[in-house]
Amino acid sequence: MKARNTAPDIICPISWEGDHLLMLDQRLLPWKERWLKLRTARDVHRAIKEMVIRGAPAIGIAAAFGLVLAARGAVRRPRRFLETLEKAASLLATARPTAVNLFWTLSRMMNLARSLWPGEPQEIFARLEEEAQAIWSEDVAANRRMGHLGAQLIADGSTVLTHCNAGALATGGYGTALGVIRAAVESGKKIQVLADETRPYLQGARLTAWELARVGIPVTVINDSAAGYLIAKGQVSAIVVGADRIAANGDVANKIGTYTLAVLASRHGIPFYVAAPRSTVDLKTPEGQRIPIEQRAPEEVHFCGRQRMTPSGVEALAVAFDVTPAELITAIITEVGVLRPPYGPALEAALRED
Numbered sequence: 017m018k019a020r021n022t023a024p025d026i027i028c029p030i031s032w033e034g035d036h037l038l039m040l041d042q043r044l045l046p047w048k049e050r051w052l053k054l055r056t057a058r059d060v061h062r063a064i065k066e067m068v069i070r071g072a073p074a075i076g077i078a079a080a081f082g083l084v085l086a087a088r089g090a091v092r093r094p095r096r097f098l099e100t101l102e103k104a105a106s107l108l109a110t111a112r113p114t115a116v117n118l119f120w121t122l123s124r125m126m127n128l129a130r131s132l133w134p135g136e137p138q139e140i141f142a143r144l145e146e147e148a149q150a151i152w153s154e155d156v157a158a159n160r161r162m163g164h165l166g167a168q169l170i171a172d173g174s175t176v177l178t179h180c181n182a183g184a185l186a187t188g189g190y191g192t193a194l195g196v197i198r199a200a201v202e203s204g205k206k207i208q209v210l211a212d213e214t215r216p217y218l219q220g221a222r223l224t225a226w227e228l229a230r231v232g233i234p235v236t237v238i239n240d241s242a243a244g245y246l247i248a249k250g251q252v253s254a255i256v257v258g259a260d261r262i263a264a265n266g267d268v269a270n271k272i273g274t275y276t277l278a279v280l281a282s283r284h285g286i287p288f289y290v291a292a293p294r295s296t297v298d299l300k301t302p303e304g305q306r307i308p309i310e311q312r313a314p315e316e317v318h319f320c321g322r323q324r325m326t327p328s329g330v331e332a333l334a335v336a337f338d339v340t341p342a343e344l345i346t347a348i349i350t351e352v353g354v355l356r357p358p359y360g361p362a363l364e365a366a367l368r369e370d
């Protein structure tokens with residue numbers, strides 16, 4: 017079954033081809049659009065770990081198809097079918113620690129597989145393939161609803177600052193924070209976007225700029241440390257970011273540097289919005305300090321591409337995420353509504369919605 021989200025405004029970071037997964041190598045954008053062919057769960061694990069694909073919802077969707085690939089291969093060993101899937105899920109769960117969508121997706125897919133076992137492996141594979149497609153399509157639909165709701169918060173003529181890439185490339189193809197911006201523009205509002213370059217992986221300079229240029233939205237890339245200057249000069253109307261995990265009290269883990277922007281927004285009285293689907297909410301984690309924060313290889317700071325930026329013998333620290341306390345967040349935009357403080361009860365109610 018070939019399955020794609022092929023609406024004209026969708027930019028898919030993956031394509032399911034029935035017997036393999038094609039994945040756009042985001043490490044090479046904007047210079048090159050290279051698609052990798054992934055045939056096993058191990059291939060998908062490595063792609064997530066090495067950030068071929070990144071972004072909480074996109075990681076979850078990729079992991080879902082990683083399990084589909086595992087199921088496809090396990091059909092040939094029917095007696096060990098479920099055992100093979102369990103091992104694949106355990107491997108995929110080690111790819112990256114912070115984005116809760118990875119674990120939510122693995123849990124949803126494995127609950128389905130266990131509920132169908134023992135059963136006919138070919139039929140279980142087909143059901144898992146459908147479930148992965150449903151997770152993907154649900155994410156796109158959630159992005160669109162979230163975009164529509166969030167767009168109402170963005171005034172015509174605004175300059176919106178965003179951090180990292182919370183766009184089509186980080187999701188099923190429409191975007192969370194960038195989905196809000198896209199929906200505001202699609203509603204007829206004139207929006208200017210400031211995109212933090214977001215060192216060291218440069219999600220903003222490379223990916224957000226690439227995405228917004230493709231859909232014709234004016235974007236200016238700034239170096240991360242310029243955000244404070246521009247906010248202090250009154251040149252930012254609002255800040256909209258994505259999320260990798262939202263704790264039960266509303267604390268938000270997102271790309272390193274997000275907390276800094278939230279403090280600046282509070283200091284200068286501008287709204288700070290987080291846009292995220294319910295699949296990014298983790299009610300089992302009570303507060304942000306309990307969210308596992310990924311530490312990546314120091315080489316990611318030492319190098320910019322192949323060029324080493326630091327002298328030999330110097331240490332580097334590559335902390336990938338930080339935590340923004342709920343009290344610094346103006347609103348959390350979800351597909352079921354714009355949530356306001358106190359976030360605990362609001363998040364619980366949002367997750368109960370059909």
Ligand SMILES: CSC[C@H]1O[C@H](OP(=O)(O)O)[C@H](O)[C@@H]1O
Nearest residue numbers: 070071072180182186258270271
């Ligand atoms: C829509 S989730 C996007 C989220 O993921 C990014 O992290 P990474 O690029 O390391 O996967 C960043 O935190 C974005 O806000």
